[in-house]
Amino acid sequence: MTLPTTTQLPLPIFFAPDTVGEIWRVPYQERAAQAADWAKLYGLQPAAKDRLRICLTIIDAQNTFCIPGHELFVGGRSGTGAIDDNRRLCEFIYRNLGTLTEIAPTLDTHTAMQIFHPVFWVNDVGEHPAPMTNITAEDVQKGVWKVNPAIAYSLGNSHYLLLQKHAQHYAEQLAQDGKYPLTIWPYHSMLGGIGHALVAAVEEACFFHNIARRSQTCFEIKGGNPLTENYSVLRPEVLADPSGRPIAQKNTRFIQKLLDFDAVIIAGQAKSHCVAWTIDDLLSEIQAQDPQLAEKVYLLEDCTSPVVVPNVVDFTDQADAAFQRFADAGMKLVKSTDEIMSWPGIE
DSSP, X not given: OOOOSSSOOOOOTTOOGGGTTSOOOOOHHHHHHHHHHHHHHTTOOOGGGOSSOEEEEEEOOBHHHHSTTSTTOOOTTTTOXXXXXXXXXXXXXXXXXXXXXXXXXXXXXXXXXXXXXXGGEEXXXXXXXXXXXXXXXXXHHHTSSEEOGGGTTTTTOOOHHHHHHHHHHHHHXXXXXXXXXXXXXXXXXXXXXXXXXXXXXXXXXXXXXXXXXXXXXXXXXXXXXXXXXXXXXSOOSOOBOXXXXXXXXXXHHHHHHHHTSSEEEEEESOTTTHHXXXXXXXXXXXXXXXXXXXXXXXXXXXGOOOOEETTTEEOHHHHHHHHHHHHHTTOEEEOTTSOGGGSTTOO
């Protein structure tokens, strides 16, 4: 076999693009043997020897967001957004297997009784809000929606009035910080459920890279705090309760880990929410440390899609505006089909 004249590799024969939108079991032992052979065939060195250290961060490429018919499938305006994104993402990983030092997928992780799920709230007749309902500070103040008294026990807090006070504070804080209003989402990314798992094709690509490059896939868990949303992997939406006591913390360890790489590539779902918020938080940290660090962040434009629910909501324009703001700050908008070594700033 003739070896490639560029840093890009061919796609392995087992990769089946038509199955990216399906759920199936990754044959780990078989893929491990193939990855070891692939490394020998193409002279792939262990990632620890990389001169240029590059991290691919994959935001929430989970079944719940990426498989049609699941709870929060991100179709974008095309209707097949996350499927197309993940096909390109898998191809990007395989073609750049020898260039990517580490892959860090994030996993949105939830249980039922969280502030953005229906059971957390009730109205005067005991009904729960429907998915996609927005709850404002005014709604809480007027009692349109109230914290469900029955959940206090399960949250380890029998002081219902404190929970209600937190709910008021939470909605006010979101508005004050310019965040999206509190949205009630369908139950999704449920811990222990099939929706929580990475898309099989993406998991397979990450595992193949793991073995071929001797680089442990770095899974980052987010979203388990019942009292706050957690779109960004780097920090929850609200960090303190009404008294100023912390209820959550920034993920300072992961922030520093990313900034220690020579280049950080970001892809995943959804462009308008978890991807945008993660990038925004990373940019805030960069601007606080050294604004020039933004130049080593690369956004895979063709591997992410915004939330679009036909005839309900369309966040495409907001997502595009956010990405333009990131580019204006120095981050690079790139395509997965372009060779990494040709990207501006990569040397």
